Structure formats: structure tokens, C-alpha cells
Amino acid sequence: MTDSYAVFGNPIAHSKSPYIHRQFAEQTGQELAYTKQQVNEGEFEQAADAFFAGGGKGLNVTVPFKLDAYGYAARLTPRARRAGAVNTLAKQPDGTLLGDNTDGIGMVNDMHNLGWEIAGKRVLLLGAGGAVRGVLQPLMEQEPASVTIANRTVHKAEQLSKGFADLGVIEPVGYENLSQKEPFDLVINGTSASLSGELPPLPDDLLAEGAACYDMMYAAEPTPFLAWAESHGAEQRADGLGMLVGQAAESFYVWRQVRPEVIPVITAMRHTLSAKKGA
Known part of the structure; x- marks a missing residue:
């Protein structure tokens, strides 16, 4: 069964995370599915419960839910505790959720x-x-x-x-x-x-x-x-394009214990941005 991951946010249509993680998965030979989901404000916990109950392995969390994710996690990494916010949730072997911040x-x-x-x-x-x-x-x-x-x-x-x-x-x-x-x-x-x-x-x-x-x-x-x-x-x-890809790479490592290469993904995304600018 393919492992399932997602990013939660509001708005979320603009998110590049599915593209980034698809590239990482292809690079590293990891079999996974990654989607994006718009969550209504005030409904993070219900949406996360449903995602993990359905077999989800991990979440990225963006605006405005990083504080919600901080409170939702059963355990926090030291850097998440310092940041006071969580952008990565990872289901652990014992079923608990680890909250991390990879920014x-x-x-x-x-x-x-x-x-x-x-x-x-x-x-x-x-x-x-x-x-x-x-x-x-x-x-x-x-x-x-x-x-x-x-x-x-x-x-x-x-x-x-x-x-x-x-x-x-x-x-x-x-x-x-x-x-x-x-x-x-x-x-x-x-x-x-x-x-x-x-x-x-x-x-x-x-x-x-x-x-x-x-x-x-x-x-x-x-x-x-x-x-x-x-x-x-x-x-x-x-600018922060490399940071975006870098934090995603760290999330990928937290979930899969595999480190993807970021430079090819940054280069491809920069090329796409330049093409849109010239269109």
C-alpha cells in the first residue's frame, strides 16, 4: 500500500509541496502519494484526525495552522518547541504523532x-x-x-x-x-x-x-x-525558494529517513518561475 502524505493550509491552491515531494520520491525511489488539502479555520483537528485515521503517515502544515499542529502533536522535537510552531507531523511506529519544525x-x-x-x-x-x-x-x-x-x-x-x-x-x-x-x-x-x-x-x-x-x-x-x-x-x-525546498527535504527525511537532493528541484522550480515571468 502506498504511504500517504499531505499538506494542510488555507489557502492551499498555490502550494508547491506536492510537486516538490513528487520529485523527491522519484529521486529516491520512495513509493508515496502526496496531496494538498484546504482546511477550514477551526477544523484542523478534525481534518488531521480523519487523515491519520485513514492511514496517513505524515503532514506538512502551513498558514494558518502551525500553532494548531503544535498543540495537536503528542511529542515535539526541541526545534519545534523552540519555534513555538509545527510545520511537520510524523506518525511514529507506536502510533503517536511527532511535531517538528523544519523551516x-x-x-x-x-x-x-x-x-x-x-x-x-x-x-x-x-x-x-x-x-x-x-x-x-x-x-x-x-x-x-x-x-x-x-x-x-x-x-x-x-x-x-x-x-x-x-x-x-x-x-x-x-x-x-x-x-x-x-x-x-x-x-x-x-x-x-x-x-x-x-x-x-x-x-x-x-x-x-x-x-x-x-x-x-x-x-x-x-x-x-x-x-x-x-x-x-x-x-x-x-530569495526563499531554496528555503522552501530545503524545509521540504528535511520533512521528507523526518518521514522516510532518506535525504533527497535539493539542487535539481530548486533549479527546476526556478526555471518554471522564469518561464512564467517571460510568458
Whole structure:
């Protein structure tokens, strides 16, 4: 019998997860079926119960259900507990459900694939929401020289810095204070500004020489943040397509104990995006 997996979200029509996991399955010779399912808000638990009762082996969970999945899991990995959210549910041999969060390791692995160094770098994260919370532990484990979180509401950045203080010093600041800081080697945009075409207010001297800029969002065209990065001299720039594929690869490993190759899938998806842009 073919093992069954799915992604739950709302909306979900745009999800690339079925394509990604089909590619992984073909690569690795794993026999599985992967679908996407739109779930009504307030009905996550019922939908998940039905999925697993029907023989489902694992779920990916996207907006707005990552907190629901966090509460639904019987056990949590340390990185899921840190993130305060779950994007991967895996049925264990004893029938219980393990909750994991693969977003952060997906981003870090993408940076490694790009040849970017994190260790010893001055890192700035823009935003203090769930996206940033989800990547902080894997990022801190790379031993950057310093980590700063900038947010419109400084209190939210302060809460994050306190919650992760045992992993190292994280400095919370408001955007208006960034001009007083030393330039940063790596700037990561974890805000949803790229979706609305807006940018946080960033000073012109934010970037150190040779700086890299990473946007967790992705699109066919450069995001507003990456356009800003190019115009301000960032030597390296990347959007979140590799993070999307990377977090899926980590989910695939959690489920199947097999590591797929991400580069061919990223390349194919980038080609598709470029073709749509030119259409």
C-alpha cells in the first residue's frame, strides 16, 4: 500500500509541496502519494484526525495552522518547541504523532548550498514574528558573531531575545536605531513586506562590504527587499525558494529517513518561475 502524505493550509491552491515531494520520491525511489488539502479555520483537528485515521503517515502544515499542529502533536522535537510552531507531523511506529519544525534548518542548509558563511558574521533579522522565531535556533547554532533583531514594535523583538537568551546574546532594536549600529554581514528579511511590495525603513549604510541579503519570501521577480539589497551593494542575494525546498527535504527525511537532493528541484522550480515571468 502506498504511504500517504499531505499538506494542510488555507489557502492551499498555490502550494508547491506536492510537486516538490513528487520529485523527491522519484529521486529516491520512495513509493508515496502526496496531496494538498484546504482546511477550514477551526477544523484542523478534525481534518488531521480523519487523515491519520485513514492511514496517513505524515503532514506538512502551513498558514494558518502551525500553532494548531503544535498543540495537536503528542511529542515535539526541541526545534519545534523552540519555534513555538509545527510545520511537520510524523506518525511514529507506536502510533503517536511527532511535531517538528523544519523551516530554520531549511534556511540554514540553503545558505550552505549557496556557499554562504554564517559563523563569525554579524547577522540582522528583520521582523519578530513567527517566521523569525522559527529560524532562530538553527541560526544561533551556526555561531554567528552577533545577532540583532529589528522590528517596528521593539517589545516583540525583546521577547524573542529573552526566549532564546540561553543560546547567545540577541540584541533587540527598533528600525529607527539601525543607523546607529555597525554594518551587518548578513541581513535576513523575515517580514511579510515582500508580499505587499513594501519595505521596512532601512538606513543606506546598513550593509558591510561583501554583505549577503536573504529574503524568506520568493517570487519570479526580485522581491522589494532584494531589489533594495542590489541597489545598496549587497554582494550576494537570494530569495526563499531554496528555503522552501530545503524545509521540504528535511520533512521528507523526518518521514522516510532518506535525504533527497535539493539542487535539481530548486533549479527546476526556478526555471518554471522564469518561464512564467517571460510568458
